[in-house]
Amino acid sequence: ARAPRGGVDLAGKRVVVTAGGTREPLDPVRFLGNRSSGRQGVAIASAAQARGAEVVLIAAHLEVEPPEGVELVEVQTALELEEAVTEASRAADIVVMTAAVADYRPAETRDAKIKKSEAGQTLTLELVANPDILAGLASRKRDGQVLVGFAAETEPDPSALIELGRNKLAAKGSDFLVLNQVGWSQGFATESNEVVVLRKGGDIVMEASGSKLSVADRILDVIV
Protein backbone atom coordinates (compact mmCIF):
# COMPACT_ATOMS: atom_id res chain seq x y z
CA ALA A 1 0.00 0.00 0.00
CA ARG A 2 0.98 3.61 -0.55
CA ALA A 3 2.39 5.59 2.36
CA PRO A 4 -0.42 7.96 3.35
CA ARG A 5 0.37 11.65 3.14
CA GLY A 6 -1.28 12.72 6.38
CA GLY A 7 -0.59 9.55 8.38
CA VAL A 8 -3.24 7.10 9.51
CA ASP A 9 -5.85 9.74 10.36
CA LEU A 10 -8.70 7.33 9.59
CA ALA A 11 -7.45 4.56 11.89
CA GLY A 12 -10.35 2.85 13.62
CA LYS A 13 -12.89 4.45 11.28
CA ARG A 14 -15.30 2.46 9.20
CA VAL A 15 -15.73 3.87 5.71
CA VAL A 16 -18.34 2.66 3.22
CA VAL A 17 -17.84 3.57 -0.42
CA THR A 18 -20.25 2.79 -3.25
CA ALA A 19 -18.71 2.74 -6.71
CA GLY A 20 -19.49 1.92 -10.33
CA GLY A 21 -22.82 2.04 -12.07
CA THR A 22 -25.93 -0.01 -11.48
CA ARG A 23 -27.48 -2.09 -14.26
CA GLU A 24 -31.21 -2.53 -14.39
CA PRO A 25 -32.19 -5.70 -16.24
CA LEU A 26 -34.75 -5.65 -19.05
CA ASP A 27 -34.48 -9.34 -19.82
CA PRO A 28 -31.86 -12.06 -19.28
CA VAL A 29 -29.47 -10.51 -21.81
CA ARG A 30 -30.08 -6.74 -21.64
CA PHE A 31 -29.90 -3.93 -19.13
CA LEU A 32 -30.17 -0.17 -18.73
CA GLY A 33 -26.84 1.16 -17.53
CA ASN A 34 -24.56 4.16 -17.42
CA ARG A 35 -20.94 5.03 -18.14
CA SER A 36 -19.55 5.18 -14.61
CA SER A 37 -16.27 3.22 -14.45
CA GLY A 38 -15.93 3.15 -10.68
CA ARG A 39 -12.45 4.74 -10.82
CA GLN A 40 -13.12 7.66 -8.46
CA GLY A 41 -14.85 5.40 -5.93
CA VAL A 42 -12.08 2.82 -6.03
CA ALA A 43 -9.56 5.65 -5.54
CA ILE A 44 -11.46 6.83 -2.44
CA ALA A 45 -11.63 3.28 -1.05
CA SER A 46 -7.92 2.85 -1.67
CA ALA A 47 -6.96 6.22 -0.15
CA ALA A 48 -9.17 5.62 2.92
CA GLN A 49 -7.57 2.23 3.44
CA ALA A 50 -4.07 3.72 3.19
CA ARG A 51 -5.10 6.22 5.88
CA GLY A 52 -5.99 3.39 8.24
CA ALA A 53 -9.73 3.00 7.70
CA GLU A 54 -11.61 -0.25 7.61
CA VAL A 55 -13.25 -0.03 4.19
CA VAL A 56 -16.36 -1.64 2.74
CA LEU A 57 -16.57 -1.18 -1.04
CA ILE A 58 -20.00 -1.70 -2.52
CA ALA A 59 -19.28 -2.30 -6.16
CA ALA A 60 -21.63 -2.15 -9.11
CA HIS A 61 -19.85 -3.25 -12.28
CA LEU A 62 -16.40 -1.81 -11.78
CA GLU A 63 -14.19 -1.42 -14.83
CA VAL A 64 -11.12 -1.35 -12.59
CA GLU A 65 -9.73 -3.75 -10.00
CA PRO A 66 -10.90 -3.13 -6.44
CA PRO A 67 -8.12 -2.51 -3.91
CA GLU A 68 -6.91 -5.55 -2.02
CA GLY A 69 -7.92 -5.81 1.62
CA VAL A 70 -11.22 -3.97 1.41
CA GLU A 71 -14.44 -5.80 2.15
CA LEU A 72 -16.04 -6.12 -1.27
CA VAL A 73 -19.81 -6.38 -1.73
CA GLU A 74 -20.85 -6.79 -5.35
CA VAL A 75 -24.26 -5.60 -6.49
CA GLN A 76 -26.08 -5.33 -9.80
CA THR A 77 -29.10 -3.08 -9.40
CA ALA A 78 -30.07 0.07 -7.51
CA LEU A 79 -32.29 -1.97 -5.19
CA GLU A 80 -29.41 -4.32 -4.39
CA LEU A 81 -27.11 -1.38 -3.82
CA GLU A 82 -29.66 0.18 -1.48
CA GLU A 83 -29.87 -2.99 0.58
CA ALA A 84 -26.09 -3.40 0.76
CA VAL A 85 -25.32 0.21 1.67
CA THR A 86 -28.14 0.42 4.21
CA GLU A 87 -26.73 -2.64 5.97
CA ALA A 88 -23.07 -1.57 5.75
CA SER A 89 -23.74 2.01 6.80
CA ARG A 90 -25.30 1.08 10.15
CA ALA A 91 -21.84 0.91 11.73
CA ALA A 92 -20.11 3.37 9.37
CA ASP A 93 -18.47 6.63 10.35
CA ILE A 94 -18.27 7.83 6.75
CA VAL A 95 -20.42 6.88 3.74
CA VAL A 96 -19.29 8.03 0.30
CA MET A 97 -21.78 7.53 -2.54
CA THR A 98 -19.75 7.72 -5.74
CA ALA A 99 -21.91 5.09 -7.45
CA ALA A 100 -24.00 6.14 -10.40
CA VAL A 101 -27.37 4.81 -9.31
CA ALA A 102 -29.98 4.32 -12.04
CA ASP A 103 -32.81 6.75 -11.37
CA TYR A 104 -35.29 4.39 -13.04
CA ARG A 105 -35.62 0.68 -13.62
CA PRO A 106 -37.81 -1.20 -16.07
CA ALA A 107 -41.31 -1.65 -14.66
CA GLU A 108 -41.00 -5.31 -15.54
CA THR A 109 -38.06 -7.60 -16.11
CA ARG A 110 -38.90 -10.27 -18.67
CA ASP A 111 -37.92 -13.88 -18.14
CA ALA A 112 -37.35 -14.32 -21.87
CA LYS A 113 -35.64 -12.12 -24.44
CA ILE A 114 -37.73 -9.29 -25.79
CA LYS A 115 -38.28 -10.08 -29.48
CA LYS A 116 -38.29 -7.55 -32.31
CA SER A 117 -41.28 -9.34 -33.72
CA GLU A 118 -43.35 -8.28 -30.69
CA ALA A 119 -42.47 -4.61 -30.94
CA GLY A 120 -42.09 -3.58 -34.58
CA GLN A 121 -40.47 -0.25 -35.52
CA THR A 122 -40.69 1.41 -32.11
CA LEU A 123 -40.46 -0.03 -28.63
CA THR A 124 -41.68 1.83 -25.57
CA LEU A 125 -40.22 0.89 -22.22
CA GLU A 126 -42.06 1.68 -19.04
CA LEU A 127 -39.70 2.69 -16.23
CA VAL A 128 -40.37 3.21 -12.53
CA ALA A 129 -38.36 5.39 -10.16
CA ASN A 130 -35.73 3.82 -7.94
CA PRO A 131 -35.50 5.01 -4.35
CA ASP A 132 -33.14 7.90 -3.64
CA ILE A 133 -30.59 5.98 -1.60
CA LEU A 134 -28.51 8.94 -0.43
CA ALA A 135 -31.57 10.90 0.70
CA GLY A 136 -32.72 7.81 2.59
CA LEU A 137 -29.34 7.45 4.31
CA ALA A 138 -29.42 11.15 5.22
CA SER A 139 -32.86 10.85 6.80
CA ARG A 140 -31.65 7.99 9.03
CA LYS A 141 -28.15 9.34 9.71
CA ARG A 142 -26.59 8.79 13.14
CA ASP A 143 -24.91 11.65 15.03
CA GLY A 144 -21.32 11.97 13.93
CA GLN A 145 -21.74 10.04 10.71
CA VAL A 146 -20.54 11.89 7.61
CA LEU A 147 -22.43 11.40 4.35
CA VAL A 148 -20.91 12.38 1.02
CA GLY A 149 -22.71 12.50 -2.31
CA PHE A 150 -21.32 12.91 -5.81
CA ALA A 151 -22.91 14.68 -8.73
CA ALA A 152 -21.72 14.50 -12.29
CA GLU A 153 -23.41 17.22 -14.29
CA THR A 154 -23.30 18.28 -17.94
CA GLU A 155 -24.01 21.97 -17.16
CA PRO A 156 -21.22 23.90 -18.95
CA ASP A 157 -21.58 27.24 -17.12
CA PRO A 158 -19.50 27.17 -13.89
CA SER A 159 -21.82 29.30 -11.77
CA ALA A 160 -24.91 27.45 -12.97
CA LEU A 161 -23.08 24.22 -12.14
CA ILE A 162 -22.49 25.38 -8.56
CA GLU A 163 -26.11 26.49 -8.26
CA LEU A 164 -27.27 23.09 -9.45
CA GLY A 165 -24.95 21.48 -6.89
CA ARG A 166 -26.29 23.62 -4.06
CA ASN A 167 -29.87 22.68 -4.89
CA LYS A 168 -28.96 19.02 -5.16
CA LEU A 169 -27.09 19.07 -1.83
CA ALA A 170 -30.11 20.64 -0.13
CA ALA A 171 -32.45 18.07 -1.69
CA LYS A 172 -30.28 15.14 -0.61
CA GLY A 173 -29.50 16.29 2.91
CA SER A 174 -25.93 14.93 2.82
CA ASP A 175 -23.03 16.66 4.59
CA PHE A 176 -21.02 17.16 1.41
CA LEU A 177 -21.55 17.06 -2.31
CA VAL A 178 -18.65 16.51 -4.68
CA LEU A 179 -19.50 18.13 -7.97
CA ASN A 180 -17.89 17.62 -11.34
CA GLN A 181 -18.67 18.40 -14.93
CA VAL A 182 -18.98 15.54 -17.36
CA GLY A 183 -19.57 15.23 -21.06
CA TRP A 184 -19.22 12.80 -23.93
CA SER A 185 -15.45 12.79 -23.54
CA GLN A 186 -15.00 14.11 -20.02
CA GLY A 187 -15.10 12.51 -16.61
CA PHE A 188 -15.70 8.84 -17.44
CA ALA A 189 -13.05 6.14 -17.58
CA THR A 190 -10.37 8.80 -17.27
CA GLU A 191 -7.50 8.78 -14.82
CA SER A 192 -7.97 12.38 -13.73
CA ASN A 193 -10.81 14.43 -12.37
CA GLU A 194 -11.69 18.01 -11.49
CA VAL A 195 -14.10 18.59 -8.61
CA VAL A 196 -15.68 21.23 -6.41
CA VAL A 197 -16.81 20.18 -2.94
CA LEU A 198 -19.81 21.86 -1.33
CA ARG A 199 -20.73 21.42 2.30
CA LYS A 200 -24.18 21.46 3.87
CA GLY A 201 -25.46 25.02 3.50
CA GLY A 202 -23.80 25.40 0.11
CA ASP A 203 -20.33 26.84 0.83
CA ILE A 204 -17.51 25.75 -1.44
CA VAL A 205 -14.98 24.06 0.85
CA MET A 206 -12.52 22.66 -1.65
CA GLU A 207 -11.60 22.59 -5.32
CA ALA A 208 -9.22 20.01 -6.70
CA SER A 209 -8.01 18.61 -9.96
CA GLY A 210 -5.53 15.89 -10.74
CA SER A 211 -5.38 12.13 -10.62
CA LYS A 212 -8.43 10.43 -9.17
CA LEU A 213 -6.22 9.21 -6.32
CA SER A 214 -4.98 12.70 -5.43
CA VAL A 215 -8.54 14.03 -5.68
CA ALA A 216 -9.62 11.16 -3.38
CA ASP A 217 -7.07 12.22 -0.77
CA ARG A 218 -8.19 15.85 -0.96
CA ILE A 219 -11.82 14.77 -0.48
CA LEU A 220 -10.81 12.66 2.53
CA ASP A 221 -8.89 15.66 3.95
CA VAL A 222 -12.15 17.63 3.90
CA ILE A 223 -14.12 14.80 5.52
CA VAL A 224 -11.50 14.30 8.24
Ligand code: CTP
Ligand atom coordinates in the same frame (compact mmCIF):
# COMPACT_ATOMS: atom_id res chain seq x y z
N1 CTP B 1 -28.10 8.68 -5.68
C1 CTP B 1 -28.74 7.80 -4.85
N2 CTP B 1 -29.90 7.18 -5.24
C2 CTP B 1 -30.42 7.45 -6.45
C3 CTP B 1 -29.79 8.37 -7.33
C4 CTP B 1 -28.62 8.96 -6.90
O1 CTP B 1 -28.26 7.59 -3.73
N3 CTP B 1 -31.54 6.85 -6.82
C5 CTP B 1 -26.87 9.34 -5.20
C6 CTP B 1 -25.66 9.15 -6.07
O2 CTP B 1 -24.90 8.03 -5.66
C7 CTP B 1 -24.90 10.45 -5.85
C8 CTP B 1 -25.98 11.47 -5.54
O3 CTP B 1 -27.14 10.71 -5.16
O4 CTP B 1 -24.07 10.39 -4.72
C9 CTP B 1 -26.32 12.38 -6.67
O5 CTP B 1 -26.73 11.62 -7.76
P1 CTP B 1 -27.39 12.34 -9.00
O6 CTP B 1 -27.74 11.32 -10.02
O7 CTP B 1 -26.51 13.47 -9.40
O8 CTP B 1 -28.69 12.97 -8.32
P2 CTP B 1 -30.23 12.80 -8.64
O9 CTP B 1 -30.93 13.18 -7.40
O10 CTP B 1 -30.52 11.44 -9.17
O11 CTP B 1 -30.53 13.91 -9.71
P3 CTP B 1 -30.50 13.91 -11.33
O12 CTP B 1 -31.90 14.12 -11.75
O13 CTP B 1 -29.61 15.08 -11.67
O14 CTP B 1 -29.92 12.60 -11.80
Ligand code: CA
Ligand atom coordinates in the same frame (compact mmCIF):
# COMPACT_ATOMS: atom_id res chain seq x y z
CA1 CA C 1 -29.53 10.56 -11.05
